[in-house]
Structures are given as C-alpha cells and as structure tokens.
Amino acid sequence: MDIMDINTNLGSPILADSALKSNSPLGIRTALLPYSPNSATFNSSLLLKIPRMIPGILDDVMSSGWLDAMKSSSPTHNKLTKNTGSELTSSDDDLAHNNWLLKYPSALSSFEQITNSAKGKRLALFLDYDGTLSPIVDNPDRAFMSSAMRASVRSVAKYFPTAIISGRSRDKVYEFVGLKELYYAGSHGMDIMGPVRPISSDHKNCIKSTDEQGKEFSLFQPASEFLPMINEVFRSLVKTTKDIEGTKVENNKFCVSVHYRNVEEKSWEIVAESVNEVLKDYPRLRLTHGRKVLEVRPVLAWDKGKAVQFLLESLGLSDSDDFLPIYIGDDRTDEDAFKVLREMNRGFGILVSSAPKDSNALYSLRDPSEVMEFLKTLVLLKKSISKS
C-alpha cells in the first residue's frame, strides 16, 4: 500500500519576530505605521461584509448571547439538559456519549476505515494546540505538552507535513511545542509561517524570508494592519478587567484572549460587560468564544479554515486529488477548519471532546492522550508500509 507518501524534508519554518524584522519589510512597516482606529487601511478583500454590532440590539447580545455562550463552555452547564434543566446521571451520560459516538466515531476504533480512505493518498496533518496536544489547565501560561506528546508529534512530522494551528501567538505556541520541523500558524491562522511555494497573487501580505540557518519560508500575516489596534485594545482590556478577580488577558499578537476560567460565575456578566464596553469603540474588531475565553479579533474573513487552505496551497497539495488532510482540534474555532475539509470533500476533521457536542468533524477522540495514540498509530502504519 503506498499511502501517505510525501516529501518529509520540510525545512525549518521557525523564526522569532525579533529576528524577522531584519529581513521582513512587512514586519517593520506595519509596526511603525501611524494608527487611527477609524482611518486605518486594511486589505478590503478580506474584511467581513457584516457589521459586528447592530446599534440597538447590543443589550440583547449582552444579556443573552454572550452570557449563554460563556455558560455553555462550562462543564457544569453542559451537564444540564437543555429543556428541563435537570441533572444528568452518569448512566445518562454514558448513553448520550455512546449515541454521540455513533455520529462521531472514535478515530482510534475507526483506524482501519481511515487507513482505507488514505490508500494511495498523501497525508497532511493539522493540529490545534490547547486541549488537543496539551490538556486544558487553569493557567494558560502553564499549558505544557508532555515530552511523550512532543516525541509523537516529532515522529509524525518525519513522515507527513505537519502544522500547528493555534489561537495563541505563533511565538508562544512554538515556545510550547519547540519542534523546528513543523509549520506554525498563530493567532487563529492570522500569522502563518509555511513552506515557500508559488501561491496565488491574491495573497497579499505574504513575504518570503529566511531563518537563522538560511532556510527559506513564507510568512503570511493578513491582519498585519491591525497590530497597533490589537495592542491598544489589549491594554484597555487589561485596565478594565483588572479588578475582576481571576480574569486574565492574553496578547496573542493579532487577537486577544480574555480568560474567565478562574472567575467566579457570578462575575462572568461583568467580564462580558467590560469586554463589550471596550469593543464598542472598535467596530473593526469582533468577538468569538472559546473554552472559557472571549477572543477579540479583527473583522476579517480569515480563520483556521482559511489557514488550512493556505497551507495546503503552499504545500502544493490543493490541486491534487491524491492528498488527505486531517485536522485535529477541540474548540469552536477549529470548526472553521473542519468545515473547510467537509466542503472540499477532502480529508476530515477529528474533534477532541469527552462530552457530546455537534461538530463538522467526522471522527472524535476523547482527549490529548487519545490524540497521542492516534499519532503513534499513524507512524506505526507508515513504518510497516515502508518495510513491506
């Protein structure tokens, strides 16, 4: 069987931003641009056409939408049935989970089926970080991946082009993963360091650069013009939330995370109000929800799904029929990538979740330890094929 046969010499796409400035006109120029919230110029083709907020319905959005979404990322709330509000027992849980597995089968139990669909295809792997490669922990600064997981990712990247696509800043996620042989997309795909390949000319803001070892890579930052705005909003969010105990604001370069995991539930509304208060002055920014985190990002038609498309194009795989992209992720923002794979009718998504939820993924895995098992199984399969 000749599955997953791909050039594994991927080069090193890693370079810290500080190093980039020496040979990146984009990095220097955008950092120095004079900035005004209303007059800043953006790549208009990527701007989302919908207004972020409609005046007049803001209060509704605040009182129901945001707070409901914040609550739905809480396990306590997930355990309540939607209509009755009654507690689910553990046997109800098991039943619900088994039914859910019929819809989203375990990628481990379905490995043979996956192998069959991969026959004769070249495989590319896209991995989310938090909740996928590392377990969710209270302190975002301590979301380390285990050495065993690192070894599995390193091993899988020897055989297949592998990219990490994270909501974190690219530098931060690289600091956690620490593997030079991967490609990295930070800020929900708004900061991509990928292979140098001819890509379509409509990808403005894409530059070619070289790392410390002289290897070439391409850097794509579609939201570069938003950098001053994001920094400004980060500072305002830190200021307005400083008295809400447990809140943590994280600067992810082209987006900002406001964490409420460690905030008492009675204060979640105050967190939502504070974020809303700041965002009122920034119609070019929007808000999305993650796992006990509010994520502020540019109103750009760019997300993890677009990042996957971009990387496939850069890898020279997008026009070929014989490739199989697999995306593994646990969060709402990963749904954009699952959706893209579904729509392309190429490859599939694997949702990492121990609780039933609707998804655009095709398969599921319970937690990072199952993700590691899956990666190891891919490697074993590839090795056994190489030997035969």
Ligand SMILES: O=P(O)(O)OC[C@H]1O[C@H](O[C@H]2O[C@H](CO)[C@@H](O)[C@H](O)[C@H]2O)[C@H](O)[C@@H](O)[C@@H]1O
């Ligand atoms: O796209 P990802 O790599 O999954 O990043 C999404 C967000 O992940 C981080 O927050 C989440 O993980 C933290 C550590 O386990 C946890 O404390 C937090 O509650 C989760 O939301 C990261 O800190 C965020 O900036 C990312 O946007």
